[in-house]
Amino acid sequence: MPEMPEVETVRRTLLPLIKGKTIKEVKLWYPKIIASDPLEFTSQLAGKKIVTIDRYAKYLLLRLSGQLTIVSHLRMEGKYRLVRASDPKGKHDHVQFVFTDGTGLRYNDVRKFGRMQLVKTGTEKIVTGISKLGVEPNSSGFTKAALVKGMAGKNKSIKNALLDQSVVAGLGNIYVDEVLWESKIHPLSMANQISKYKLGQLHDNINALIALAIAERGTTVHTYLDANGQTGGFQKMLRVYGHQGEPCQRCGTPLEKIKVTGRGTTYCPHCQVLYK
Missing domain, CATH: 3.20.190.10 (MutM-like, N-terminal)
Incomplete structure (x- = not known):
């Protein structure tokens, strides 16, 4: 999508x-x-x-x-x-x-x-x-405080919470996997158990990742094309999505892929901390 x-x-x-x-x-x-x-x-x-x-x-x-x-x-x-x-x-x-x-x-x-x-x-x-929908990344309404408040009421995995669009809108499977890797958060972590400090890092990484992906004209991993029929460029920068079994670029541990509420989810079992 x-x-x-x-x-x-x-x-x-x-x-x-x-x-x-x-x-x-x-x-x-x-x-x-x-x-x-x-x-x-x-x-x-x-x-x-x-x-x-x-x-x-x-x-x-x-x-x-x-x-x-x-x-x-x-x-x-x-x-x-x-x-x-x-x-x-x-x-x-x-x-x-x-x-x-x-x-x-x-x-x-x-x-x-x-x-x-x-x-x-x-x-x-x-x-x-x-x-x-919730607020967009890189908007005035998307503050660290807003993310902390939104996640406090989410008794579900952080992967699921970011995908449901009610706190922060615009993220899908690709960018959620990527931003959780950047933030060193396990996708099965309970959203309401992650510290304010760690959610602050997640906030900053969401903004940075989305801005970079827009600058690179999006990600083409299946059929996505822009209105000129051109592919994106961010697929060359993906760290975890689509790289299951490959060594983590941070620690070298093989990346694993699991299902989180029916969505394929790739992560590093060593780098990404499980909060529960």
Whole structure:
């Protein structure tokens, strides 16, 4: 699943491709992609202009004229690309925004898990899944105190707590494994048993890791591509994710892989301390 760095990279690469374009019509080849009413979705978008693209955590926010916003979640394998509107439809193309200049923005999704929802601009944090999210890394609301307070109420593993998005939003399986390794915290540690000092280190490492991953244009380990069809670069910097059985880059101990609430989790059994 694209995580915050990948979605931010999609935003940055997609914006110059479509900003200022006017939507002529919308073609829904798989209407279930639309979480709001499909007929209302297509009818309200005709004649609207792409103003800008924002992002919150793993959500893209396509801002349109007329105070409308398309809230888009890519889920596992969703991708956007700009094509000629007349190009043949691909097998996994499900939505096309046809622009007045003859180009088209295609949404492609092999698993069909991604969703789009049309809302009034400014209501996205109330009426969409964003309402359930915590604060983002590197935001003013993501303080050490906020992380400590949030984890104090989590009677679950730190891996699970970071994945549930309610305290800090935007992290997924890849970056949680990486940041726990950086912080020397075992993924099965109970979130409410980790010291304030150690959570402070975790806070700083989350901010640093996400900033670096964004600078490297995200991580491609499966199918992730940006809006230009390019892969990310952070996969070359992964320390634990995808490296099970290899020596830990810190101590040389072979990295182990376990399941944590159904998610494959790689860690160092020597470096990463178990708090329970």
